[in-house]
Amino acid sequence: MSDITKARKALITRILEGDGTASRAQRRAAFDNTELMEPINTLLDKVTTQAYGVTDQDIASAKASGLSEDQIFEIVVCAAIGQASRQYDSALAALEAATKKE
Amino acid sequence: MRLAILDSGHGLGTKALFVLIRAASRQPVLDVIKLVKYRADFYGTPMQAVTQEAMRGPSGWSVADRELMAALVAKTNQCEWCTKAHSAVAEGAYRDRARVEAVLCDFETAPIEEPLRAMLRMLCKLTREHTVNADDMRAVLAAGVSREQIEDGLAVCFSFNIMGRLADAFGFSLPGPKAFEAGAKYLLARGYR
Numbered sequence: 445m446s447d448i449t450k451a452r453k454a455l456i457t458r459i460l461e462g463d464g465t466a467s468r469a470q471r472r473a474a475f476d477n478t479e480l481m482e483p484i485n486t487l488l489d490k491v492t493t494q495a496y497g498v499t500d501q502d503i504a505s506a507k508a509s510g511l512s513e514d515q516i517f518e519i520v521v522c523a524a525i526g527q528a529s530r531q532y533d534s535a536l537a538a539l540e541a542a543t544k545k546e
Numbered sequence: 547m548r549l550a551i552l553d554s555g556h557g558l559g560t561k562a563l564f565v566l567i568r569a570a571s572r573q574p575v576l577d578v579i580k581l582v583k584y585r586a587d588f589y590g591t592p593m594q595a596v597t598q599e600a601m602r603g604p605s606g607w608s609v610a611d612r613e614l615m616a617a618l619v620a621k622t623n624q625c626e627w628c629t630k631a632h633s634a635v636a637e638g639a640y641r642d643r644a645r646v647e648a649v650l651c652d653f654e655t656a657p658i659e660e661p662l663r664a665m666l667r668m669l670c671k672l673t674r675e676h677t678v679n680a681d682d683m684r685a686v687l688a689a690g691v692s693r694e695q696i697e698d699g700l701a702v703c704f705s706f707n708i709m710g711r712l713a714d715a716f717g718f719s720l721p722g723p724k725a726f727e728a729g730a731k732y733l734l735a736r737g738y739r
Contacts (some may be wrong), residue, residue, distance in 0.1 A: 445694035446603030448596050448701045455592040464588065487715075493676075495714035496624040503548040503717075513551045514585075521589045524711035527676070532704040534677040535668075539696055542683035 456529065459522050465514040474519040475526035483509055491523040547577055548717040552584050573725040577718035597738040600701035607698055610639030611662060614649060615699055616706045618666055621650055622673040625710035627718045634730035664689030669703045
């Protein structure tokens with residue numbers, strides 16, 4: 445079987461703990477989809493639950509709030525990986541529960 | 547692309563590479579390549595390691611099956627860019643366009659193997675509802691899918707739940723079908739490295 449365990453851990457460690465233009469706290473908040481501040485919350489909620497609905501205006505509002513393009517790039521990447529990770533962890537837990545020996 | 551840095555913020559070496567890609571493929575550089583090459587140490591390089599293992603690592607699923615899963619995850623997320631890109635790869639890998647079209651139209655009635663159908667059903671639920679439960683997993687196992695195959699499918703789902711979100715959030719521009727065909731040939735020959 446394929447094994448993404450190491451590569452997934454390296455990816456998450458890099459985006460959350462490595463150097464970046466957004467602060468580590470901002471990247472962690474985006475990854476966890478916890479409250480940051482408007483208008484970034486709207487953008488991050490959309491990335492998390494309906495990315496197809498992200499608009500030019502959402503990105504423009506993020507820029508107008510004072511974030512640089514590099515910071516938006518990092519924060520959006522963290523939000524996307526955070527949501528995919530929660531899904532993946534939920535599925536692995538369900539698989540564990542389904543195959544657990546009674 | 548909604549961020550100018552992703553379109554034109556690359557270093558000179560990367561820009562030179564884009565010139566070569568345009569010359570060799572006679573197609574525009576796909577936005578996904580621009581994304582993974584922008585500050586590649588932050589996202590592109592570590593993400594490509596995940597995707598390469600998920601899509602081309604050893605697995606009970608064929609490369610074609612995994613590309614089909616990727617396309618269906620993208621479709622479930624309503625990500626047109628990734629749906630078109632990975633439909634093209636799956637069609638190339640299966641050498642069967644009708645099979646891929648049937649699955650994307652309705653995998654419940656498409657003429658495919660039952661284990662694959664059960665796997666696709668669970669991945670769609672996970673993508674749509676963001677969670678699945680033990681009963682969902684038991685149903686996949688009962689269809690004849692091994693635990694290892696389930697984990698492999700989840701790795702595909704993880705990768706494409708990231709990429710689809712980024713394609714839509716950053717506003718990838720849709721190229722013509724020839725650009726996706728060229729991209730599909732590259733991914734089948736070289737993988738995601």
